[in-house]
Amino acid sequence: MSATPFYVHPTAEVEPGAEVGAGTRVWRQAHIRAQATVGEMCNIGKGVYIESHVRIGSRVKIQNHVSIFEGVEVEDGVFIGPHVCFTNDLYPRAITPTGQLKSADDWDITPTLVKYGASLGAGSVIVCGVTIGEFALVGAGSVVTKDVPAYALVLGNPARQHGYVCRCARRLVDVHEQEHKLLGWCEFCAQVCEIKTLP
Template sequence: MRPAIIHPTATVDPQAQIGDDTRVWHWTQIREDVVIGSESIIGKGCYFDAGVRVGSRVKIQSNVSVFRGVTIEDGVFVGPHACFTNDKTPRAINPDGTLKGLEDWTVTPTLVKYGASIGANATIVCGITIGRFAMVAAGSVVTRDVPDYGLVMGNPARLAGYVCPCGSRLPGGPTRQTEARTCPACGRVTVIEGNS
C-alpha cells in the first residue's frame, strides 16, 4: 500500500492518523485525534471534529460535517452535504450569558455500521445507530435508530422498507417478523430482523 495522498489545501492536525491509500481532497479539515482507515476517499471541503473515527474503504463526498462523537465503520458511503450532529440541547451560551466551552456540554455519540449509505443533504441527529447496509434517503432527518438493511426517508425519517447489500430495494415493506427476502437485482437472500 502507498501512503495517504493529502491535497496541499487540506488541513490535517499532526495528531490525526490517516491510513494508507486514503485520499483527502481540497479544503478538508481533519482535527486532532481523528482516525481514518485505509483506502478511503474524503471529498472536498469536509470537516472532521476532534476524535472522530472513520473506518477503511469509506467514501465521504464533498462538504460533509462529521462532529465529535461520531464513529463510521468500514465500507460506509456518505453523500455530499450530509451533517452529523453531536449535541441534543445545543446553545451558544450558558444561562448566565457566558459563552459555552467544552466543559459546558456533553457529546452524544453516533454509530454508523458497516456498509451503510447516507444520502446527500441528510442530517443525522446524535445518539443513534445506523445499522449494517442500511440506507438513508437524500434529504432525510434521522432521529432514531435505523435497523440493519433498513431504508429510511423523510423528515423525520421513517422506515420505508429494506435494501440488499448491493443497494437495490428489497420487495415488501416494513415488517415485525424475521423474514428472508430475495433481491430482484442480484438474487441474494437477505434475512431481515422484524422491527416493532
Template sequence: MTESSFFVHPLAEVEEHVQIGDKTRIWRHAHIRSYASIGAECNIGKGVYVETHVRIGSRVKIQNNASLFEGVSIEDGVFIGPHVCFTNDMYPRAITPDGRLKGAEDWEVTPTLVKYGASIGAGAVIVCGVTIGEFALIGAGSVVTRDVPPHTLVLGNPARPRGYVCRCARPLREIRESEAGRIGHCERCGDITF
C-alpha cells in the same frame, strides 16, 4: 500523523495527532482535526470537516462538504453523501445559562454510530444519539431522529421506514420471516437473510 502511503491535497488541513490509513485520499479544503482517526482506502471529499476524536473505518467514502462532529463513529464500508451533517449535542446553545460563551467543557457530546456498509444520501441530517444499522439506506434530505435497523430504507423529515434494501442497495421484495431472521428477495442478488 502516522506516516504511510496516503494522499493529502496541499490545500487540505490535517492537524497533528491524526491517524490516516494506507491509500486514503483527502481532498482540497478538507479539515481533519487532532485525534481523529481515518482508516485505509478512504476517500474524504472537498470541504469535508472531521472534528476531534471522530473515528472513521476503512473503505469509507465521504462526499464534498459533509460535517462529522465529535462523538461520531463510522464503521467500514460506509457511504456519506455530499452536505450530510451529523449533530452532536442534544441541547445546543452558544452560551451557558449565565450568559458566558460556551467552551469545550460545556458541551454534552452524544455519540452516534453508523454501522458497516450503511449509506447516507445527500443533504441528510443525522441527529446525535442514533445508530444506523448495517447496510441501512438513508434517503437524500432525510432527518434521522431515531435508530435505523439493518437493511432498512428510511426517507423524510423525520425519517421513517419505507422498505428494506439489499447489500447492493436495491429494494428487497417478498419479505418473509424465518428462523434465521427476515428473508427478502433482491432482483440482482437473489434471496438474502437479514
C-alpha cells in the same frame, strides 16, 4: 524520509496528531483535526470537516462538504453523500444559562454510530444519539432522529422506514419470515437476502 502512505491535496489540512490510514485520499480544502482517526483506503471529498476524536473506519467514502463532529463513529465500508451533517449535542446553546459563552467543558457530547456498509444520502441530517444499522440506506434529504435497523430504507423528515434494501442498495421485495429469519428477495442480485434473525 519515506513517502506518506496516503494522499493529501495541497489545500487540505491534516493536523498533527490525526491518524490517517494507508491508501486514503484527502481532497481539496478538507480538514481533519488532531486526534481524529481515519482508516485505510478512504476517500475524503472536497470541504469535508472531521473533528477531533471522530473515528472513521476503512474503505469509507465521504463526499463533498460533509461535517462530522466529535462523538461520531463510522464503521468500515460506509458511504456518506454530499452535504450530510452530523450533530453531537441534543441541547445546543452558544451560551450558558447565565449568558456566558460556552467553553469546551460545557458541551455534553451525545455519541452516534454508523455501522458497517450503511449509506447516507445527500443532504441528510443525522441527529446525535442514534445508531444506523448495517447496510441501512438513508434517503437524500432525510432527518434521522431515531435508530435505523440493519438493511432498512428510511426516508423523510423525520425519517421513517419504507421497507428494506439489499447489500447492493436495491429495494428488497417479498420480505417474509421463514425459519426464525426475516428474508427478502433482491431482483438485481437474483438472490435471497437475510435481513435479520428473529427471536
